Amino acid sequence: MVMQINTERRCKRCKGLMVTDSATGERFCTTCGFVISEQVEDSGPERHFSKDERDDKSRSGIPTSLAIHDMGLATVIGTVNKDATGKPLSAHMKHDMTRLRTWDSRSQMHEQTDRNLRQAFTHLDKLKDKLALSDAVVEKAAYIYRKALSKSLVRGRSIEGVLAAAVYAACRDAETPRTLSDVSDAINVKRKDLTKNYRLLVIELDLRMPVVNSISCMSKIASKVGLSEKVKRGALAILKEANDMRITAGKDPMGMAATALYISCMKYNEDVSQREIAHAAGVTEVTIRNRYKDLKKSLNL
Incomplete structure (x- = not known):
């Protein structure tokens, strides 16, 4: 850690020498530890990023997806009980953060639609592995299911049955060879119910399904x-x-x-x-x- 001595100003409390931490940007007194500034403008040379560093999106978080109940846009409160500087939180602050995490989790599941989507997309994630589906097919299936949910087609029917019909429709649309028996066996839904829900989605959502080659x-x-x-x-x-x-x-x-x-x-x-x-x-x-x-x-x- 490099310390820079600031000779222009003295501590207001004890008249001690002020130093600047170049790593964190804090300015504090060497005698009593009083901090007068937590962030200072970096006076060093500008950093020139290479093309690979500019194109790197690794720090931008997960991409948005229709196959996530909140499309990946919800806030998440971390479970690490430390502040920005890495110091552990006090007991009172830990209690407050625990309550905030609880209410944050409850607020995301407050609506019936959110609970329905979370349950449906949990099954969809399992189907992706069982049927070896591509990301494009999964996104299309999630899009069809969201449209069915918005038109209240799931009401009175099982979530698994409507989701299986959406997956089969997405496979037909992407020309991925998956039969009715493959989808029904993977999600444990009767083939009769799957065909009934599939016909419902095609009619109500006005889907145009290509002929299987x-x-x-x-x-x-x-x-x-x-x-x-x-x-x-x-x-x-x-x-x-x-x-x-x-x-x-x-x-x-x-x-x-x-x-x-x-x-x-x-x-x-x-x-x-x-x-x-x-x-x-x-x-x-x-x-x-x-x-x-x-x-x-x-x-x-």
């Missing part, structure tokens, strides 16, 4: 079964040809992707059964056999 579903099934890259490329060629001939219109994309993979496995002599592919795709073996007949007839396989 069977090509995007293929990689998910192939990774679950553990198929080779050669089989994937063969199935991709079959699906592209089927899409060009509009054979996939009105068909389950998971069923079409599973059938294309099964045909490719037969072509390249991969020892994979219909049951394994059907289980990975979440469809029945009958669906694969029916789609196989359609593709074989239309594509002359």
Whole structure:
């Protein structure tokens, strides 16, 4: 710690010598310790920041997010009972700070909407890990749920059911291959309730959902079964040809992707059964056999 002697002024109490702490900016008496100024203007040279230091946002806090009940804008009172200089607080001040923390926590959960959002986004954070969702999908799901809450669509329905419908809608919008069974099993909601809530959100919020592409579903099934890259490329060629001939219109994309993979496995002599592919795709073996007949007839396989 560097001390600078201030010869211009003396202490008003004891006429002692005044010094300036260059680290904290305090000016105090060396004899009695009387502080006359807690902050002084830095008289040193200006610091020149590099481009990396100017672009560094590490001290700006967490970014705002729709997936946080208060969007990350609420104030937080720290739990460390020390002041700005690092000195411990007195017993009376510790008691006051504890009361302030309690009321700060209660004020954030005062409204019913805040409690609803906090519970919903806690489940959403778990779904993000279980379904391996991207941040864009999570933000979209939180946006859809907030719109549903603002229109009182959650009233009379379970929070988990409406949240599951919002997550499925966000996956459809971002073309992320997640089925109804995947979402319902991850959040422990009946598939019937999930489909009912999903239809409600689409109608009431006027959502425009894109058609699921069977090509995007293929990689998910192939990774679950553990198929080779050669089989994937063969199935991709079959699906592209089927899409060009509009054979996939009105068909389950998971069923079409599973059938294309099964045909490719037969072509390249991969020892994979219909049951394994059907289980990975979440469809029945009958669906694969029916789609196989359609593709074989239309594509002359």
